[in-house]
Amino acid sequence: MREPPDASQAPRFTGPRTFGRLPYTTDLVDVDAAIYGMPWDGSTSFRSGARFGPEAVRSASSLLRPYNPVAQVQVFGAVSTIDYGDAPTVPGYVEETLTRIEAFVDPLVERGVVGVGVGGDHSVALAELRALAKRHGPLGVVQLDSHTDLWDLYFDKPLSHGTVFRRAVEEGIIDPGRVLQAGMRGPLYGASDVDVPRELGVEMVPWIELAELSPAEFGELARGRVGAGPAFLSFDVDFVDPAFCPGTGTPEVGGPTSFQALGYLRALTGIEFVGYDVVEVAPPYDSAQITALLAANVVFEMLSLVAQAAR
Amino acid sequence: MREPPDASQAPRFTGPRTFGRLPYTTDLVDVDAAIYGMPWDGSTSFRSGARFGPEAVRSASSLLRPYNPVAQVQVFGAVSTIDYGDAPTVPGYVEETLTRIEAFVDPLVERGVVGVGVGGDHSVALAELRALAKRHGPLGVVQLDSHTDLWDLYFDKPLSHGTVFRRAVEEGIIDPGRVLQAGMRGPLYGASDVDVPRELGVEMVPWIELAELSPAEFGELARGRVGAGPAFLSFDVDFVDPAFCPGTGTPEVGGPTSFQALGYLRALTGIEFVGYDVVEVAPPYDSAQITALLAANVVFEMLSLVAQAAR
Amino acid sequence: MREPPDASQAPRFTGPRTFGRLPYTTDLVDVDAAIYGMPWDGSTSFRSGARFGPEAVRSASSLLRPYNPVAQVQVFGAVSTIDYGDAPTVPGYVEETLTRIEAFVDPLVERGVVGVGVGGDHSVALAELRALAKRHGPLGVVQLDSHTDLWDLYFDKPLSHGTVFRRAVEEGIIDPGRVLQAGMRGPLYGASDVDVPRELGVEMVPWIELAELSPAEFGELARGRVGAGPAFLSFDVDFVDPAFCPGTGTPEVGGPTSFQALGYLRALTGIEFVGYDVVEVAPPYDSAQITALLAANVVFEMLSLVAQAAR
């Protein structure tokens, strides 16, 4: 069992920062879940800095403890978890970077270890989905985000944090009929943008509508949309209002509180998630680590879903 | 048609920062709306810094796109809009400063261009109202704010960000019977302060009561109060809780979220607003531009009201 | 009558910062209430910095005015209040520090002056409770906090900000049957942690349940639990979501807004509070003073309870 050291022996602020104070190793024997970083911010369309997202989330995650009293589930000590380190990235070269991230994630997928990626701008999800689809086929997706990331080209180029899910649809690695996006808000380029998700076969719930749903209703909606079969859960921290997540690259005001965000997340039981990520944590814009701390708790809730699924 | 450049050709972080990446010009031909700054913080009673409000809002407004999916209205591309620059101000001399701001705003009023001012401490509203009243007569007002700004004298002097609407009533440039103030909270100097709005003929809804109203109910209330005729919409960012708007001079805790604030704002359709402002953005106290970004979105919602009125 | 100077004569940003601009004195003649600081952060289990909490709250409290329009009660000018200064503390020596804080608070208790302490990490509450229990016997407690602070030992040592209320129960200075803790959230060390409050005889309402209660319902719950007799009200700023209170040592995401927090606080009328504190304000992590400003307003609401009780 891979788990954090006993926090009653030394304060949680001691020792090199690994995620949740977990062992840092690439040995996958007897491992159920692995946290890994994707330090890349080359594809963001506004503020950079997310290459330090994994470091910041590791730092804040020192505050986590092993048991989830809301989900009533033991996480650390029940789900054998490691810090798998960071994918190598290549500043300035997005295609090469995605190739290396995919290769980095491959062993986890092959061994059936549930990966939880920490970004990094959202473009990294393409690499994760490619790795997962090689084993699982086209995936269902639940995406909590303020943007659909379904734009086509940015500056005539295909890879961007704003185009990642369109690329994934085109590559056939996600199944649009099993995709649910929720939380979208903020101005768009034009009225036709509203129709893009539907045109691609994706279901999109804007924040103005999601705000009317209870967590339980959202959980139902997600289970109904994703159905049976392997799926991916992607949490972009800009889903949450910038008061709670200032440390991100393309914030959109008027969003959910962190309490609401955790509620929606906790409702996502009963879906066969084979991979997770938390992206767009940009520490240079964070305040008192609050974004990183929320991201660390999102990872913890994802691990709680793993633990609940294993019960 | 004055509008921003195509954001698919160059990233939104390129180029000198004008509001919304709009053309910076004082040429008013074929212009429907103009954003302008009022960089003045000499009249604030606590934290200064709002003289850099216009710069900060311009910077954050790079993130805006042209279409409003909640109001379902095209803004940029439909409402011909410019960045009209900043009013000249005179540090240390409030009276002279208000005179210069008024003269700066006059051409907009004369040409019937809808102005959206960005402050600057709230004292600048007096200059704007003077300019507008010369053409429109006494104005109705909707003011979203945590303070009434109806105090009489500060340190025996008449001009302050805390006295601006009392001065406007006295000068006959606003019609108290058509004024609605909402969002007030925080300790007062004494019990008699509570009665001041009523004594002046102004309607005031404290935040503790507004919090019980839906946006639609608030919209009804405002339309009923302001009635027909020209009106002014003034949004002081300290209306919003300081978690969402830390960058302001006299914050009051326990206020609305930015989601609530946008909701109230969007409900203000059907009123004949001839001028708007967003004030009290104090960047030295902002965190990750979140205050400036909210202010930029408030401007965008105001322009959306302009667009809706034109439909 | 001890009260602040007239704010219409000189701006609130003038003069050395005492709490609420009140007189700084240790003369207790004709004094109803006293604010004092406990600058100690030696017992925090994560981020330090709370030793500057009293300074920061004093600074932010300049913005307070004398009248509470929600409670409809005059505070300054009605409750004779002073700034009593700071307890001496001894960096590195928690036991000695608690001894000195207790001796510092003793004169207030002896004279029947209601004290409102400003921390400092939560361990300081033990000193306050010891001082109060000498006169009042075992106290009831209302604790708004994200943690129970009922752990037993940290690193084999008894005194910590995480163990303070267990120690108080053991010392017999609080009556567990009259203790209500509310707001708890975040991961725990294990499932057994959930049962600790009940085992000690304390009532604990986690945030996920409190969020379902209106302020009035919470007030009822508290009055029922605490009953008649002297009680203590302890407000740990980490009760509030870190978006509203980033400046604290062990933040927990997904908590109440400041509007909710003030609501719960205002509902606590009708309880015989003989002492109050606001703790865990850690200014190095604050943003634009928002944590300190909320803490200052919490003190103001506590003084409002004093004023209401005196009516």
Place this chain on the structure above:
Amino acid sequence: MREPPDASQAPRFTGPRTFGRLPYTTDLVDVDAAIYGMPWDGSTSFRSGARFGPEAVRSASSLLRPYNPVAQVQVFGAVSTIDYGDAPTVPGYVEETLTRIEAFVDPLVERGVVGVGVGGDHSVALAELRALAKRHGPLGVVQLDSHTDLWDLYFDKPLSHGTVFRRAVEEGIIDPGRVLQAGMRGPLYGASDVDVPRELGVEMVPWIELAELSPAEFGELARGRVGAGPAFLSFDVDFVDPAFCPGTGTPEVGGPTSFQALGYLRALTGIEFVGYDVVEVAPPYDSAQITALLAANVVFEMLSLVAQAAR
């Protein structure tokens, strides 16, 4: 003897912040020197914020101890010193503000108490010089600054932090033949600006030349220029390079280190200074209090000059 409390009894971070932890009083009996604040930033031509300069310098001055080992002189305990509080100021009204500052300083001058003012933007010096000249006649001046502050009008108005010493020359309250300005640097409006000091009869040493002088040489130069008779020492923190003093309104890069600045200051023995000030401390732009801490030490060096003169 007015002096700070014994720092071996309670940490220096305890208690309301007065300058140097000195008694806060307006009682001038048996007082040799008085520190006072001038919280005004209405006349600054760029970044505001200096209204919080006195608060920040008080906070940082907690770190001061009583003895100066370089000057080998006892300060606190030898020079009876108080914190005299802050002058009232009137936001938005520079003329009224200067009148009130002058009236606030008058009692010190009348009683022969040496005042050390803490600003506030440099315009406040005019008020101090007016008060001093009423008793002492035209004063000599040593000004360490990166700007001459000898411009004529700003935006057609006479009072600004950039015009203060020209106004003082015109009012006859300083004697240009006994004025030495040093440290000037940065671009000018035109070649003719270089000649302004000489035209007004003032001696100006630009930083590029001062940098070649040892402290002792500078001391000689100053004594030679100022000669016998009462003089004023004005230290604008923008004299120092912004790496050492980021917290100021109009920084100029490429300036002295704080070590050099202290050296020049310590060399100014043997001049009959009857007043001192340290201005342009703008805390919103400070980093880790380093500007405020330097300013506090500048005050301490000024008090050391008082102590040395009294020996």
Place this chain on the structure above:
Amino acid sequence: MREPPDASQAPRFTGPRTFGRLPYTTDLVDVDAAIYGMPWDGSTSFRSGARFGPEAVRSASSLLRPYNPVAQVQVFGAVSTIDYGDAPTVPGYVEETLTRIEAFVDPLVERGVVGVGVGGDHSVALAELRALAKRHGPLGVVQLDSHTDLWDLYFDKPLSHGTVFRRAVEEGIIDPGRVLQAGMRGPLYGASDVDVPRELGVEMVPWIELAELSPAEFGELARGRVGAGPAFLSFDVDFVDPAFCPGTGTPEVGGPTSFQALGYLRALTGIEFVGYDVVEVAPPYDSAQITALLAANVVFEMLSLVAQAAR
């Protein structure tokens, strides 16, 4: 004559931020010099953020005035100068980005307008040198920097801010025999790194040696090395110690002060510079704009060299 507006009419903090408050235009008629931005940070090997360098330098450059009293030369008003805007860049695609920057700079080179580029990470210099070499042939270079930027490959890829001058040598667009690099410091990958410049035919002066040279001696060295013929001056802000330039991506401690840096720069008269840049300004890490302000002054010194050459 293109020049800034008269700063005596409106404060320098008014108006959209163009460089030095100059006209923003791409019209090159009657233009001597043009400032332009290159908002790209995709190739940095450590901290990103330099994509906002142009915005930050524009903001800080408001403080510049037209005359240089050290060089005794009129700049604005003598050298007709514009803000040429920002090159388009393509996040994630370094090769495409360099192509677009080169095309953006081409018109300046073709018209003989002296360009001063503001970065952006140092990789952008390759685009500038390509544009310049098309007209001027292989260029001489003076590079003030803490790194040689002569490494070969990073992660098997050729384009990086650490490889830019090696690429330029290989492409034949700079003449290694006319290149002088100065200021290098910090640990290296191995002893062989020390020999790289010499192996490539470039002269490199480490900071430990440069620190022994006066500005005049350095000027002699540079003139001797570069000789006659067109040259490029590249100033990486990490040349300066991070106390003076914290806002950069790969800081190296123990470097020059800003006073020293300006001295070396001012000594570079008599060289035929046909292009300039200031790079690696990363605003998210800046403190109180001090890095941006130094960079703005470096641009001003470069324009002063242009003015001196034109005399």
Place this chain on the structure above:
Amino acid sequence: MREPPDASQAPRFTGPRTFGRLPYTTDLVDVDAAIYGMPWDGSTSFRSGARFGPEAVRSASSLLRPYNPVAQVQVFGAVSTIDYGDAPTVPGYVEETLTRIEAFVDPLVERGVVGVGVGGDHSVALAELRALAKRHGPLGVVQLDSHTDLWDLYFDKPLSHGTVFRRAVEEGIIDPGRVLQAGMRGPLYGASDVDVPRELGVEMVPWIELAELSPAEFGELARGRVGAGPAFLSFDVDFVDPAFCPGTGTPEVGGPTSFQALGYLRALTGIEFVGYDVVEVAPPYDSAQITALLAANVVFEMLSLVAQAAR
């Protein structure tokens, strides 16, 4: 050979932060040197936060490379070095903390591994010296610091960051005749403080005198004072001016630049140092990691001394 991974394979910002990207292990086989943290700030007399010093120095140390071109010595790859993790500490209990740190350091001393400790406030040095003296007997000391840390009691208690070297003298674990302290500055409690070092038999060179010495002269002085035999080198980052090291608890203005500090450090060859530390790094007050980066380079210079001694 324990060394960092090849930085040409993955960017230095990838992976959990260990010191210098070294292996994190407690296995001491084939290890020459070990970096370890002492996260304790309970004994600081002013600003806390140094408990996060080890984390911050690890983070900044990612920028280090293996070769020292000034000392012309290979460090990583020549000196087998590990990250040994952090000593357990006990918040609030200084005596217990020192006991645990000593026990943590013991194995290094026993195995003859050279330890480089990263603090933490300076009180931790007592634990290190106790561990070293058990094997080596009374040690010589070179201390670069702005304070002597020779005070007797703080608040009647013996252990403080200000008393640590007096305690070490009293315990006989350092030999005052072989102690050299340098860099002292700032006000003192009284004239008698100046004599304390001499009375204890320690040599102290104040900064005002050290500033006159070249690095070579300082090296001579140190070698002469310490002589033969084992010694300890302690570097308190407040030795350096706060412009270069803002992130510390008790800064003293007017100190050395980082260039000067590195010069003095590099001169300390030829002394038999058996242990090193760098202390008082307080990240909450740091700016853009500049303090942590300097501290990381100080560690690197210490390892360079180890490498040079091994040659």
